[in-house]
Amino acid sequence: MNVDDLGAVLDGLLEPVDEDQQGKQAEPKQPKAEWQSGFSWRGDDGEVTTDPIAGENQPEWASVLRIFEVDPDEYEIVEPVLFNAWHGPSPDGPVLYRQWKAKVVRRRSSRIDVDDLVSEIRNHKALKKLPDGESAFVVMLSDWQVGKSDGDGTKGTVNRILDAIDDVERRVRELRKMGRSLGTMYVLWTGDSVEGCLGHYDQQTFTVELDRRSQVKVTRRLLRDALKTWSRLFSRVVVVAVAGNHGENRNSSSKSYTTFGDNDDLAIVEGVAEAFSENPDRYGHVEFIIPRENLSVTVDVCGWIVGVTHGHAARGSGAPSAKLKRWYEQQAAGKQPVGASDLLCTGHYHHLAIADWGGCVWVQAPALDGGSDWWRYRAGEVSEAGVLTWVTTPTDRLQDVQMLSYGRPDQPK
Numbered sequence: 001m002n003v004d005d006l007g008a009v010l011d012g013l014l015e016p017v018d019e020d021q022q023g024k025q026a027e028p029k030q031p032k033a034e035w036q037s038g039f040s041w042r043g044d045d046g047e048v049t050t051d052p053i054a055g056e057n058q059p060e061w062a063s064v065l066r067i068f069e070v071d072p073d074e075y076e077i078v079e080p081v082l083f084n085a086w087h088g089p090s091p092d093g094p095v096l097y098r099q100w101k102a103k104v105v106r107r108r109s110s111r112i113d114v115d116d117l118v119s120e121i122r123n124h125k126a127l128k129k130l131p132d133g134e135s136a137f138v139v140m141l142s143d144w145q146v147g148k149s150d151g152d153g154t155k156g157t158v159n160r161i162l163d164a165i166d167d168v169e170r171r172v173r174e175l176r177k178m179g180r181s182l183g184t185m186y187v188l189w190t191g192d193s194v195e196g197c198l199g200h201y202d203q204q205t206f207t208v209e210l211d212r213r214s215q216v217k218v219t220r221r222l223l224r225d226a227l228k229t230w231s232r233l234f235s236r237v238v239v240v241a242v243a244g245n246h247g248e249n250r251n252s253s254s255k256s257y258t259t260f261g262d263n264d265d266l267a268i269v270e271g272v273a274e275a276f277s278e279n280p281d282r283y284g285h286v287e288f289i290i291p292r293e294n295l296s297v298t299v300d301v302c303g304w305i306v307g308v309t310h311g312h313a314a315r316g317s318g319a320p321s322a323k324l325k326r327w328y329e330q331q332a333a334g335k336q337p338v339g340a341s342d343l344l345c346t347g348h349y350h351h352l353a354i355a356d357w358g359g360c361v362w363v364q365a366p367a368l369d370g371g372s373d374w375w376r377y378r379a380g381e382v383s384e385a386g387v388l389t390w391v392t393t394p395t396d397r398l399q400d401v402q403m404l405s406y407g408r409p410d411q412p413k
């Protein structure tokens with residue numbers, strides 16, 4: 001290399017730094033997220049996870065939900081709220097970052113739920129004198145599971161319920177023509193009125209046809225229409241409600257995680273009861289017995305103690321009759337009110353059954369849903385859909401028993 005070449009190399013080595021590179025500072029690294037941000041829904045509840053946020057305070061959750069196109073008027077955040085924390089660089093030094101994760105549920109608003117009922121019921125006029133008598137007509141409304149897709153699905157279930165409303169009225173008129181002195185009607189609401197969305201069997205969330213709010217709305221309106229029709233036939237109507245397993249609030253582990261009384265079966269009846277109370281002149285003779293927490297209720301019907309429970313609390317092996325009898329005996333041994341029942345009425349098992357246990361007669365109600373594909377595949381059994389009715393008198397706890405039958409809707413599609 002000659003001297004001239006060496007000079008050119010030195011000039012190159014001594015050339016100043018580009019102006020756009022002079023004084024350029026290193027960009028602070030973005031904080032590393034521990035969780036994937038976003039919103040997910042699991043049928044009955046969901047989860048929202050934020051992007052990394054500087055600082056220690058929880059975010060404004062309504063704004064977070066809107067980011068993920070979720071309406072905060074319909075959904076809300078509940079405990080537990082979790083977070084991950086770490087320090088990340090910034091131009092002013094290390095900064096604390098947190099990423100937040102929380103459970104999301106649908107908001108409950110009993111006032112919104114009953115507004116559509118109140119507006120209709122308030123306008124009904126008072127009835128003239130209603131029929132009176134010493135005997136009672138009893139109807140069991142069991143296991144509608146509205147929103148279920150099995151058999152002929154939700155449409156089939158709704159059609160059966162509408163038919164049953166008319167058929168119950170015809171049955172009452174038929175019994176009166178036979179000379180039955182019917183003064184009071186007892187409507188036994190034995191639970192599982194809605195299907196639910198999560199946690200009762202593996203395929204439930206995938207196969208359900210209505211979300212939870214729609215299930216409740218349809219069921220509430222059907223019960224309202226039934227009571228509006230039947231209340232014209234009696235001087236006194238008593239609605240007795242208990243909670244079933246499908247009405248429970250369940251988490252992703254398929255467990256009921258709140259209370260026994262936090263149940264859609266009871267919430268539906270409460271909504272109708274509140275609406276009816278808006279027009280006491282027309283519906284003052286309709287009474288509601290809704291337990292706060294108990295899974296069973298007893299009521300005096302013409303001097304007989306009638307116990308009502310869904311049936312899912314009776315555990316153990318054996319046929320339904322054996323499990324329920326064992327449960328009844330345990331309740332009696334513990335001196336629980338339902339243990340003194342002269343007539344024990346249950347749902348849950350989706351078929352008609354009556355057994356005389358001596359001091360108590362057990363009555364198991366049929367269902368009105370579309371059946372169960374799972375049970376048909378497992379056991380091969382298919383039961384008729386129906387509504388069970390009977391008359392109770394001061395001398396006879398169970399007479400004129402009739403199942404209003406609607407066939408077998410859960411045959412293979």
